[in-house]
Amino acid sequence: MLSILVINSKGGSGKTTLATNLAAYYASKKILTAIMDYDPQGSSIQWLRVRPDDAQKIHGANAAPAKGAVPLRSTHAWVPLETEIMIIDAPAGTKGLLLQELVRKADFIVIPVAPSAIDIHATADFIKELFLFGGARTSRAKIAVVANRVRNSASPVYGALERFLNSLKLPFLARISDSENYLHAVEKGLGVFEMEAAATVTERQELMPMLKWLNGQFPNRFAARLEDKVQDLEGSRKFAAFRTGMQNVTSLITTGKFRNYP
Ligand SMILES: Nc1ncnc2c1ncn2[C@@H]1O[C@H](COP(=O)(O)OP(=O)(O)OP(=O)(O)O)[C@@H](O)[C@H]1O
Ligand SMILES: [Mg+2]
Numbered sequence: 001m002l003s004i005l006v007i008n009s010k011g012g013s014g015k016t017t018l019a020t021n022l023a024a025y026y027a028s029k030k031i032l033t034a035i036m037d038y039d040p041q042g043s044s045i046q047w048l049r050v051r052p053d054d055a056q057k058i059h060g061a062n063a064a065p066a067k068g069a070v071p072l073r074s075t076h077a078w079v080p081l082e083t084e085i086m087i088i089d090a091p092a093g094t095k096g097l098l099l100q101e102l103v104r105k106a107d108f109i110v111i112p113v114a115p116s117a118i119d120i121h122a123t124a125d126f127i128k129e130l131f132l133f134g135g136a137r138t139s140r141a142k143i144a145v146v147a148n149r150v151r152n153s154a155s156p157v158y159g160a161l162e163r164f165l166n167s168l169k170l171p172f173l174a175r176i177s178d179s180e181n182y183l184h185a186v187e188k189g190l191g192v193f194e195m196e197a198a199a200t201v202t203e204r205q206e207l208m209p210m211l212k213w214l215n216g217q218f219p220n221r222f223a224a225r226l227e228d229k230v231q232d233l234e235g236s237r238k239f240a241a242f243r244t245g246m247q248n249v250t251s252l253i254t255t256g257k258f259r260n261y262p
Helices: 015-028 043-051 072-076 096-105 118-134 158-166 181-188 197-219 227-254
Strands: 001-008 033-037 059-062 086-089 108-112 141-148 170-176
Touching: 001 015, 001 096, 015 033, 015 043, 015 059, 015 108, 015 181, 015 197, 033 043, 033 072, 033 108, 043 059, 072 141, 096 118, 108 118, 108 197, 118 141, 141 158, 141 197, 158 170, 170 197, 181 197
Parallel strands: 001 086, 001 108, 033 059, 033 086, 108 141, 141 170
Antiparallel strands: none
């Protein structure tokens, strides 16, 4: 089982939005998917409750600690043995033992960040906490950051965060727009990949860099079911190689160096 942890201690950064869309995407590819909701607000579990009967099933595990209990009570939550991908929706304010527990469970950590200076500052602090006390430094988990609720994709507000991430060698994967389609999807218990394709072109496209990053880490694992994506990647790689080759040839021709080659 692969597990994808969606986390940021900052509230309202888009954890549940990303977690539910990831779960819906993998389920729609017929991958056995579970969502583990660690948030006492239970937003992901609520999303599952309104999920239509004809949508691919997603197992929901309520891992939120009971009121007054210590976070380790969460070990009572379970997912079916045959689960292939587990998405973990973390609560706001995660730190300490719960943070360490979640990082230990994760193969991938996706951190959504909203575009305000306050959010970006809090996220940089959270990433430091993740490495210094959360165990990310020694864990197997691969980590990436996703900008969420972006209104102006040319906005310079992410510059400082991008520089900080570069210094840590963490990828900044995608810019997800502030779109009503995410609100409609949540209301219906769906992900944008399960909604009408023509109405969700932008959302599908903007989620692709994150999905390609994730799927590229386990290229053979769900080969048949994620085949179209693998072929896409393969195709774009071949095309990139072809294009580079063509550029080299063009430059050799225009600089007159071509005749030096057999
Ligand atoms: N890209 C988006 N476009 C439009 N609305 C969004 C987007 N992302 C999130 N929202 C909305 O912003 C609010 C907060 O998002 P969400 O619940 O996903 O954040 P969260 O990090 O899970 O919050 P919490 O920390 O409370 O668990 C929700 O009302 C959600 O529908
Ligand atoms: Mg949430």
